[in-house]
Amino acid sequence: MSILVLSDALTELPPSISVIQSEIGEAGGFSPAFLSDLKIGESDHLLLSSEAVHLSPNLEQAFVQESYLTEKTIATHHLFQEESLRTQLGDNQVLACKEEVLATTVRSHLVNQLKVHESDLQNVLSLLKDLYPHYHEAALAYLEQKSYLKVVAFYMQASLAQEFARMVQRVAKSFFDNFDFAKVDVHRLRSLRHFFPLLFSAFLSAPPSLQVKRIGSVSILHPTIDLFLPLWKEEATVVVFASNEKFAPALAVCMNSLLEHTDPSHFYDIIVLESDITEFSKARLELLVSRFGQAKLRFFNPKALLFGRQLQKNPADHISLETYYRFLIADILPQYSKVLYLDCDTVILEDVAKLAAVDLQGKVLGATIDVEIPALAGGLDPDLGPYLSKVIGLGEGEAYHQAGVLVLDLSKMRSLHSVDEWIGLAGERKYRYNDQDILNKECRGHYYTLPMEWNLVVDCNHRRLPIIEAGPYSVLQEYLEARRHPKLVHYAGFEKPWDAPDSDFSHLFWHYARTSEFYDRLLAMVHMSSSSPGKQSLLLRLFPRGSKRRSFAKRLFYRTTGS
Structure with missing residues (x-):
C-alpha cells in the first residue's frame, strides 16, 4: 500500500508510518500536478489523505477531531493500517469519507457559504461536459443533492486512483490555462480547492458507478506541527x-x-x-x-x-x-x-x-x-x-x-x-x-x-x-x-x-x-x-528571593503539603 498525504506544508510525521507527502498550492488537490509524480504499481492500493483528514477503519461515527497526529492518535483510530482497511473494503472498490447532510443543496452551499464564484463553477462544469460528458452529468446530479462531501480521503486500487488523477489533471490544466491570476485574490484562489471533492464525487457516481463504502474519518486540528526532528548530520x-x-x-x-x-x-x-x-x-x-x-x-x-x-x-x-x-x-x-x-x-x-x-x-x-x-x-x-x-x-x-x-x-x-x-x-x-x-x-x-x-x-x-x-x-x-x-x-x-x-x-x-x-x-x-x-509583586516584596524569610516560607509549604 502506498500512502499519500496532501498537505499545505510538509511536516515530520511519526516515524512508525511510511508516508509520501505532497505539498499542495492554494487550490489544494485541484491541480494539474495531482498524483503526477507518484510511482505506484497497478496492483497496489493507494491511501490518500487531504485537508488533514484521514480515514479511520474502526470509527463508528462519521467524524472526530484530534488535536495532533501523534502515535497515540494513529493507534487509537487505526490510521494508515492496511490490514484494517482491506477488511473494511471487502468486495467494495473504494473506501471514502462519509458525507454530511446539508440544509440546502451542494451548489447553494458552495456558492453562498464557501464563496465559490459561480463563473468558476460554470467553467469547471463546461470543461467536464467537453472532456468527460458522463462525469458532467454526475457532477450536476451531485450539485443538486444535499449530501455533501467536504474533503477527499480514499483507499482504492492504484489503477482506479490513477484514472481519477488523470481526470483531475486534465480538467485542472484546462481550467488554469485560461485563468487570469493577475485578476484574482488569494481567497478566490483558495475557493478552487472545493472543486476537488466535486470531481471525486462525480468520479464515484458516474456510470458505471463504483462500489463505495463510506467510513469514518479523523480530522487533525494542528496538522503542520512536527512531532519529531530528523537527523541532520550523524557526526554533529x-x-x-x-x-x-x-x-x-x-x-x-x-x-x-x-x-x-x-x-x-x-x-x-x-x-x-x-x-x-x-x-x-x-x-x-x-x-x-x-x-x-x-x-x-x-x-x-x-x-x-x-x-x-x-x-x-x-x-x-x-x-x-x-x-x-x-x-x-x-x-x-x-x-x-x-x-x-x-x-x-x-x-x-x-x-x-x-x-x-x-x-x-x-x-x-x-x-x-x-x-x-x-x-x-x-x-x-x-x-x-x-x-x-x-x-x-x-x-x-x-x-x-x-x-x-x-x-x-x-x-x-x-x-x-x-x-x-x-x-x-x-x-x-x-x-x-x-x-x-x-x-x-x-x-x-x-x-x-x-x-x-x-x-x-x-x-x-x-x-x-x-x-x-x-x-x-x-x-x-x-x-x-x-x-x-x-x-x-x-x-x-x-x-x-x-x-x-x-x-x-x-x-x-x-x-x-x-x-x-x-x-x-x-x-x-x-x-x-x-x-x-515598584513593579515587584507583593509576594516578592514579602518574600524576596534568596532571603531567610523565603526559605522559611518554602520549608513551611513543604511540611504542610507533605513533601
Whole structure:
C-alpha cells in the first residue's frame, strides 16, 4: 500500500508510518500536478489523505477531531493500517469519507457559504461536459443533492486512483490555462480547492458507478506541527536548549558564546525547544547562527507532545514550564543517541564538542554536583537531609547533581523510562526541585559526575559562596578552582546579569551580549529593571528571593503539603 498525504506544508510525521507527502498550492488537490509524480504499481492500493483528514477503519461515527497526529492518535483510530482497511473494503472498490447532510443543496452551499464564484463553477462544469460528458452529468446530479462531501480521503486500487488523477489533471490544466491570476485574490484562489471533492464525487457516481463504502474519518486540528526532528548530520554535536520569548535575549548571548568557541571543521546541531518565541526573535537568532557555516539552528514546539498531560509547576519556586522539555528530548530526537542539554542562562567558554565527547562509562547521563546541597543537607536546611534520604533515596555521601548542564545518553534514557513515564513522574507534586529531583532519584547510580568547570554556578547575590563554605572543604576547593578556569558559567538563581549588571561573572555575559543580535533589547531590559522597582509583586516584596524569610516560607509549604 502506498500512502499519500496532501498537505499545505510538509511536516515530520511519526516515524512508525511510511508516508509520501505532497505539498499542495492554494487550490489544494485541484491541480494539474495531482498524483503526477507518484510511482505506484497497478496492483497496489493507494491511501490518500487531504485537508488533514484521514480515514479511520474502526470509527463508528462519521467524524472526530484530534488535536495532533501523534502515535497515540494513529493507534487509537487505526490510521494508515492496511490490514484494517482491506477488511473494511471487502468486495467494495473504494473506501471514502462519509458525507454530511446539508440544509440546502451542494451548489447553494458552495456558492453562498464557501464563496465559490459561480463563473468558476460554470467553467469547471463546461470543461467536464467537453472532456468527460458522463462525469458532467454526475457532477450536476451531485450539485443538486444535499449530501455533501467536504474533503477527499480514499483507499482504492492504484489503477482506479490513477484514472481519477488523470481526470483531475486534465480538467485542472484546462481550467488554469485560461485563468487570469493577475485578476484574482488569494481567497478566490483558495475557493478552487472545493472543486476537488466535486470531481471525486462525480468520479464515484458516474456510470458505471463504483462500489463505495463510506467510513469514518479523523480530522487533525494542528496538522503542520512536527512531532519529531530528523537527523541532520550523524557526526554533529547536538546541543538542546529550552527557552521562551522572555529568555530569547539570554539564549542569544549563550548561543553567541557557544559559536565563538566552535571548531570550524566540526558540525553543531543547535535545537531550541520553545512554544512562544516570536518570528522576529527567531529571525534574530537565525541571523546570529548564519555567521557560522558549521552550525544549524532548528526550533521545535513540544506542544503536541505535551498535549493531554498535566505538568505540575512548583508554586514555591521560579522553575518554568520549559524546564520540563528535557524529558521529551528522547522522543523529539528519535534518531539521536547522545546530546547535550544546556540551560540558556549560561555563557560557554570552551568548545562544547569536547563536553559531548566525554565518555559516560555506561551511565545514563553526565552532570556536575550541586555545590550547595552538601552544606544545606548537612544542617543549614534541617529538612533537606531527611527529604533527600526519604524522597530522593540518596544514601549518606551520595552526590546530588545539578540539571542545568547535562550530557544525555538518549538510548539509556529510553531504556530507563518511556517519555510518558518521565512526564508522569514530573506531575507528582512531592518534589522540591521538580525535574532536577526526578533525575537525581530515577538516575541514582547512573550519573557520571562532570568536572565542576563545565557548570560553574555563580555566587548568586553573594549568598551562594557562604553556603558552600559551610559544607565539605573538598567541594569548596573544587568550586574555587572552577572559578579560576571555568568552561561554562551558569547564572543559576534569581539574580541574572540583565537584572544586575554588576553581579558575579556578569562581565562575561556582557562581553558576548555586545556582539549578539539582542544587545539593544538587553540594554532596554536593564533600563526597565532599574527604573521599575515598584513593579515587584507583593509576594516578592514579602518574600524576596534568596532571603531567610523565603526559605522559611518554602520549608513551611513543604511540611504542610507533605513533601
